[in-house]
Amino acid sequence: MTDPFALDDRDAAPPPAGPSPEALLAGLNPQQAEAVRATEGPVLVLSGAGTGKTRVLTARLAYLLAGGFAQPWQCLAVTFTNRAAREMRERVTAMIGDEAASVALGTFHALGARMLRRDGERIGLSRDFTILDADDQLRLVKQVAAGMDLDPKRWPPQAILAVIQRWKDRGVPPERVGADPGAEYAAGRAVALYRAYQAELARLAACDFGDLLLKCLELFQAAPDVLERYQRRFRYILVDEYQDTNVAQSLWLKALAMGHRNLCCVGDDDQSIYSWRGAEVGNILRFSHDFPGARIIRLETNYRSTGHILAAAAHLISRNADRLGKTLRPASGEAGEKVKVRAVWTGDDEARAVVEEAEALQRRGVPLAEIAILVRAGYQTRAFEERLMSTGVPYRVVGGPRFYERQEIRDAVAYLRLIRQPADDLAFERIVNLPRRGIGGATVDQVRAAARAAGAPMSRAAARMIEQNALPARARGALSRFLSDLEGWRALAAGADPRTLLSEVLEAAGYLEMWRQDKSPDAPGRVENLKELIAALDEFADLAEFLEYVSLVMENQTGDDADRLSVMTLHAAKGLEFDHIFLPGWEDGVFPNQRALDETGAKGLEEERRLAHVGLTRARKGVVITFAAARRIYGQWQNNMPSRFLDDLPEAHIERISESGIGGYAAPRAGAQRAEDAPFGGAGGDESGYKRGDRIFHDKFGYGEIRAVDGNKLDIAFDKAGLKKVMARFVAPA
Numbered sequence: 001m002t003d004p005f006a007l008d009d010r011d012a013a014p015p016p017a018g019p020s021p022e023a024l025l026a027g028l029n030p031q032q033a034e035a036v037r038a039t040e041g042p043v044l045v046l047s048g049a050g051t052g053k054t055r056v057l058t059a060r061l062a063y064l065l066a067g068g069f070a071q072p073w074q075c076l077a078v079t080f081t082n083r084a085a086r087e088m089r090e091r092v093t094a095m096i097g098d099e100a101a102s103v104a105l106g107t108f109h110a111l112g113a114r115m116l117r118r119d120g121e122r123i124g125l126s127r128d129f130t131i132l133d134a135d136d137q138l139r140l141v142k143q144v145a146a147g148m149d150l151d152p153k154r155w156p157p158q159a160i161l162a163v164i165q166r167w168k169d170r171g172v173p174p175e176r177v178g179a180d181p182g183a184e185y186a187a188g189r190a191v192a193l194y195r196a197y198q199a200e201l202a203r204l205a206a207c208d209f210g211d212l213l214l215k216c217l218e219l220f221q222a223a224p225d226v227l228e229r230y231q232r233r234f235r236y237i238l239v240d241e242y243q244d245t246n247v248a249q250s251l252w253l254k255a256l257a258m259g260h261r262n263l264c265c266v267g268d269d270d271q272s273i274y275s276w277r278g279a280e281v282g283n284i285l286r287f288s289h290d291f292p293g294a295r296i297i298r299l300e301t302n303y304r305s306t307g308h309i310l311a312a313a314a315h316l317i318s319r320n321a322d323r324l325g326k327t328l329r330p331a332s333g334e335a336g337e338k339v340k341v342r343a344v345w346t347g348d349d350e351a352r353a354v355v356e357e358a359e360a361l362q363r364r365g366v367p368l369a370e371i372a373i374l375v376r377a378g379y380q381t382r383a384f385e386e387r388l389m390s391t392g393v394p395y396r397v398v399g400g401p402r403f404y405e406r407q408e409i410r411d412a413v414a415y416l417r418l419i420r421q422p423a424d425d426l427a428f429e430r431i432v433n434l435p436r437r438g439i440g441g442a443t444v445d446q447v448r449a450a451a452r453a454a455g456a457p458m459s460r461a462a463a464r465m466i467e468q469n470a471l472p473a474r475a476r477g478a479l480s481r482f483l484s485d486l487e488g489w490r491a492l493a494a495g496a497d498p499r500t501l502l503s504e505v506l507e508a509a510g511y512l513e514m515w516r517q518d519k520s521p522d523a524p525g526r527v528e529n530l531k532e533l534i535a536a537l538d539e540f541a542d543l544a545e546f547l548e549y550v551s552l553v554m555e556n557q558t559g560d561d562a563d564r565l566s567v568m569t570l571h572a573a574k575g576l577e578f579d580h581i582f583l584p585g586w587e588d589g590v591f592p593n594q595r596a597l598d599e600t601g602a603k604g605l606e607e608e609r610r611l612a613h614v615g616l617t618r619a620r621k622g623v624v625i626t627f628a629a630a631r632r633i634y635g636q637w638q639n640n641m642p643s644r645f646l647d648d649l650p651e652a653h654i655e656r657i658s659e660s661g662i663g664g665y666a667a668p669r670a671g672a673q674r675a676e677d678a679p680f681g682g683a684g685g686d687e688s689g690y691k692r693g694d695r696i697f698h699d700k701f702g703y704g705e706i707r708a709v710d711g712n713k714l715d716i717a718f719d720k721a722g723l724k725k726v727m728a729r730f731v732a733p734a
């Protein structure tokens with residue numbers, strides 16, 4: 001692929017021979033075609049789910065190229081995920097041909113990283129900077145906070161990092177924080193922490209995710225000629241999911257778009273679900289203000305979902321007070337199936353019911369790739385994974401515990417990082433004694449202290465300490481062997497392809513052998529993963545390209561085209577569509593989550609409702625919502641109320657199904673009588689009225705005897721089902 005950032009700024013050549021641009025509009029409705037043809041000036045497409053915003057953006061890109069409005073490298077297109085970027089590139093390629101390869105297309109992070117690789121030296125950033133992931137970031141904050149003698153119990157590193165990230169999301173460097181409430185954190189030392197953290201990043205020649213945008217903004221200010229070059233280059237800028245951009249991203253866009261002012265953003269305020277990551281839906285509302293004369297185009301036909309699904313989603317989101325409001329009509333007159341709402345007893349029952357229904361769909365000829373289970377929180381996936389595994393239904397967890405986040409993969413990547421960037425102390429510390437080389441914690445502490453004192457990377461400080469005989473003989477020998485190994489691998493890296501390099505390094509370092517010798521049950525799996533990693537390196541031309549990929553993409557490789565059911569979070573499902581969607585865990589405390597319920601004001605709850613709306617609108621033909629009366633969360637049984645969002649679903653468009661015994665659910669409950677109307681009464685801790693030895697009957701598990709009573713939780717020895725913990729209200733005296 002040609003790097004569009006590296007091309008010279010040439011004038012657009014005559015339009016290439018390809019499809020006629022007008023032909024690309026075939027099949028679009030008049031408003032969509034208008035949004036494609038409005039090439040000049042700022043344009044905002046503001047419309048509901050499934051109205052074809054992403055399709056319009058794709059068609060627009062193809063139209064610009066086919067119509068000779070711009071060369072591919074003069075177009076900048078931003079998507080929310082790497083996967084969406086890949087899809088858009090594939091679609092445009094299918095429409096107009098290989099030219100699409102050199103469009104600057106990617107996520108904000110990926111595009112920012114490429115700008116910094118090319119021009120970051122102007123602000124003192126090494127070309128080979130490392131991109132830190134969340135884990136590294138946290139480790140660094142811990143070190144910085146410890147260096148300032150901050151008590152991690154009072155000021156957890158997580159919280160410090162969150163404060164810093166919020167500033168970065170708003171495009172604020174340490175020197176410009178000013179009188180921000182966040183500055184009060186950590187006894188007023190938050191800004192000092194931020195500054196020290198940035199200094200550490202600089203010392204390590206590293207950027208965190210926030211820096212990829214923040215440093216671009218700094219670059220634009222410090223080197224106006226660089227900004228001008230980009231402004232001239234990018235004649236057309238296109239942005240998907242604009243409702244979820246944060247301030248730094250919107251400043252970045254604004255700076256780049258100032259040249260030609262041909263910026264087309266598409267979004268939906270009802271799908272703004274990332275405020276917790278600093279996204280500001282205000283950006284979309286301020287568009288006309290930021291870009292005077294902007295054209296606003298609304299699309300009102302939903303091409304994705306059948307009537308009942310759309311009506312249910314529209315009704316639900318209408319309960320939010322804070323929204324622009326919009327009309328949405330289904331494209332087909334087909335009402336389709338009603339949204340099913342299923343009540344079950346426990347989380348396990350839920351997993352069983354969902355997987356059974358998915359299998360039934362499969363028997364009816366629905367491909368598994370057209371079925372998705374969308375959960376509110378990551379922990380919910382486990383029950384489904386177990387069920388899917390035991391029934392042998394092929395599945396993939398999208399954005400789940402990711403391949404590149406596994407310990408052995410991170411170790412292997414650390415070797416590569418340190419080979420490429422000797423200043424990468426985080427990688428150095430990770431592998432200096434892995435496998436064991438006799439370089440103990442005390443030695444590492446000494447090296448770190450020397451590095452800090454000298455303002456040098458640890459590997460350089462270590463070399464100096466060896467020269468100066470500043471270490472005990474054993475440690476000195478071990479460390480010196482490690483450093484000379486590293487030198488050897490760097491020499492190898494200059495000539496060998498990444499695959500050969502990694503497999504030689506992991507063998508020579510004894511790292512693979514360490515896992516082969518390991519007796520723990522997961523060790524063989526780790527060796528397999530490492531082999532998979534080595535094989536995957538074939539796809540990369542050089543080490544730099546691979547490391548960029550690891551730090552930015554970090555998604556499960558979707559290389560296999562096997563027919564699999566998808567399990568993912570609602571957040572990860574944004575922009576996607578499937579024939580059939582399962583939405584489990586619709587219980588207060590799970591969805592909406594407890595944080596939103598505890599909060600004063602409706603902001604959190606409204607965001608949760610938008611998330612529910614995103615879930616419903618992913619489906620073309622079928623939605624099944626489930627909720628369980630009780631589930632085990634982090635090992636604790638919890639008795640949950642049905643989600644208040646169920647009350648937002650209009651009766652005419654839903655069908656209620658419940659397992660025998662979950663009776664009370666049939667009638668929708670009024671807000672004021674929540675406890676009485678809930679299927680099992682409230683979640684309060686009233687005493688059960690049972691005692692040890694009582695005989696009871698349970699609808700599902702049958703007869704049993706109470707062994708222990710803990711508030712309203714009972715340990716029961718069931719005659720047939722064995723020992724179980726059950727909420728008192730599920731049982732009746734026998």
Ligand code: ATP
Nearest residue numbers: 027028029048049050051052053054055303304575
């Ligand atoms: P979301 O808000 O969920 O991101 P969106 O507005 O981006 O949705 P798309 O994903 O672009 O919507 O389109 C939804 C579906 O409707 C896709 O399957 C798309 O191919 C189809 N579609 C869009 N426009 C048309 C059209 N004019 N005729 C037929 N199908 C269309």
Ligand code: MG
Nearest residue numbers: 053054055575
């Ligand atoms: Mg979209």
